[in-house]
Amino acid sequence: MNFAIDFEAFLSSLPFMGKGMLGIFLVTSVIVLFVNALNNLPEKKEK
Amino acid sequence: MIKDVLIGLWEASGFHALFLDDGTFLWQNLVMILVSFVLLYFAIAKKCEPLLLVPIAFGILLANLPGAGLMDDPTGIMDTSNLIAGAHWYDTGVLRLIYAGVKSGLFPCIIFLGIGCMTDFGPLLSNPMSLLLGAAAQLGIYVAFVIAIVLGFAPEEAASIAIIGGADGPTAIFLTGKLAGHLLGPIAVAAYSYMALIPFIQPPIMKALTTEKERKVEMKQLRKVSKIEKIIFPVVVLVICAFILPSVAPLLGFLMLGNLFKECGVVDRLSDTAQNALMNIVTIMLGLTVGATTNGQTFLQWETIKIVILGLLAFCFSTVGGLLLGKLLYLITGGKVNPLIGAAGVSAVPMAARVAQNEGRKYNPKNFLLMHAMGPNVAGVIGSAVAAGFLLAMFGAK
Numbered sequence: 361m362n363f364a365i366d367f368e369a370f371l372s373s374l375p376f377m378g379k380g381m382l383g384i385f386l387v388t389s390v391i392v393l394f395v396n397a398l399n400n401l402p403e404k405k406e407k
Numbered sequence: 408m409i410k411d412v413l414i415g416l417w418e419a420s421g422f423h424a425l426f427l428d429d430g431t432f433l434w435q436n437l438v439m440i441l442v443s444f445v446l447l448y449f450a451i452a453k454k455c456e457p458l459l460l461v462p463i464a465f466g467i468l469l470a471n472l473p474g475a476g477l478m479d480d481p482t483g484i485m486d487t488s489n490l491i492a493g494a495h496w497y498d499t500g501v502l503r504l505i506y507a508g509v510k511s512g513l514f515p516c517i518i519f520l521g522i523g524c525m526t527d528f529g530p531l532l533s534n535p536m537s538l539l540l541g542a543a544a545q546l547g548i549y550v551a552f553v554i555a556i557v558l559g560f561a562p563e564e565a566a567s568i569a570i571i572g573g574a575d576g577p578t579a580i581f582l583t584g585k586l587a588g589h590l591l592g593p594i595a596v597a598a599y600s601y602m603a604l605i606p607f608i609q610p611p612i613m614k615a616l617t618t619e620k621e622r623k624v625e626m627k628q629l630r631k632v633s634k635i636e637k638i639i640f641p642v643v644v645l646v647i648c649a650f651i652l653p654s655v656a657p658l659l660g661f662l663m664l665g666n667l668f669k670e671c672g673v674v675d676r677l678s679d680t681a682q683n684a685l686m687n688i689v690t691i692m693l694g695l696t697v698g699a700t701t702n703g704q705t706f707l708q709w710e711t712i713k714i715v716i717l718g719l720l721a722f723c724f725s726t727v728g729g730l731l732l733g734k735l736l737y738l739i740t741g742g743k744v745n746p747l748i749g750a751a752g753v754s755a756v757p758m759a760a761r762v763a764q765n766e767g768r769k770y771n772p773k774n775f776l777l778m779h780a781m782g783p784n785v786a787g788v789i790g791s792a793v794a795a796g797f798l799l800a801m802f803g804a805k
Binding site: 365369370374379383385390391395396 | 531532535538539542545546548549550552556557558562565633635636639640644647648652786789790793794797798801
């Protein structure tokens, strides 16, 4: 069983982590803005 | 004459197939057959996720029957390592043919269609901030990715292992099928096992990261969401996400199509088929073929143990991510958000939301967090699909 730790690989993979989380928050923030806009839609009055 | 017949019978038997030409004994197949018996026992006698576990366990059994060849691929449709000259596509093992639905991403997408038909985005629409909790709860994916890289996995393998933290079986199968098909068995088994274990994994982390005062917070009732909002939401969210990250389109496209079936109110028959008959058919095929990828020789390795440990870490860190943002929202809103709902951002609908509800009630019996937790919970489905799309864009075939 090999549990060797590669410190260089750790450093090189950190940018992916940053980009990944940033990407998710970016997409989510755009959806939040859109949903907030939807919340302000004029409601159709029920008969 | 009789001796020749008996020798022929022996050579055609599964007992003979347990030994390679050089005399190597394939004990791994026997171990996996025993594992399938144990899983069948848990599924049938203990009723642990039987809808998934029965086909998966039976798939394990079928794929490990020596000499049966249900996953053989003599023409290299998906695996070119065992090509046989003169073989035709119809010589391919029957489970290998069905497996094409996993490898191509067809089955996970159809499952997402059914999930879309069963998902109510109402709680999320009435509290858009819950989307952020669904995003934060993807933290475990990237933490596990970094640890997997450090442990020596290739980036494609690390990405496939990490997606277990999204707590979404079809997403994990979709991404692994595309990036690291040889790891599909252990990843799918780990993903579904941890999803079933959420009521045991999450509560200790929730307790460790929140104070009693925070856990007692009662949230105000959600506003009613109009039908037009529910119809516009799936269409526009798909367009937004697919324009930003096109690789997310297959999963999110089918999820949102299913949700539109549900919400538009004019295709009830389609909605009914997608969430019942179609989903059941695909669940059978998906379970069987995922189980069939656990061939003894490739499954019983130290790599599998590493994957199981990394999957657990991914789950835990995803829960931590959701809870920490929940605590931040608690501070920002002056105590109006119960941080426990952040843990529901790990997808796994609706189990994670139920856990948040149960934990909240333990400290405040009047508390009713279920609908508040459903917001981050369904946001987690979108979040894990976006994370899978990102990983596919980074490490998928160009």
